[in-house]
Amino acid sequence: MTGMPDDIFNTLRGFYDNPLFRGDVVKDGSVAARSLCLWVRAVYEFCLVHRALEPKRQELRKAEQEFEKVIHVI
Numbered sequence: 001m002t003g004m005p006d007d008i009f010n011t012l013r014g015f016y017d018n019p020l021f022r023g024d025v026v027k028d029g030s031v032a033a034r035s036l037c038l039w040v041r042a043v044y045e046f047c048l049v050h051r052a053l054e055p056k057r058q059e060l061r062k063a064e065q066e067f068e069k070v071i072h073v074i
Contacts (some may be wrong), residue, residue: 004047009051012040023041
């Protein structure tokens with residue numbers, strides 16, 4: 001789930017931001033809907049974190065490459 005397209009991510013944001021799309025609200029309609037709601041919210045939150053960390057992962061890869069160059073010189 002690391003490469004979610006922006007259009008899907010933005011669609012999930014619409015659900016996530018909806019105050020009626022919360023587990024405690026949806027459960028009144030259906031236990032299954034509550035589970036699906038919680039899953040969608042978890043996927044969205046995972047993608048938020050993943051997208052926030054991507055620049056840091058790129059910096060880490062760059063630093064590791066520079067480190068490898070220095071190690072080979074020594």
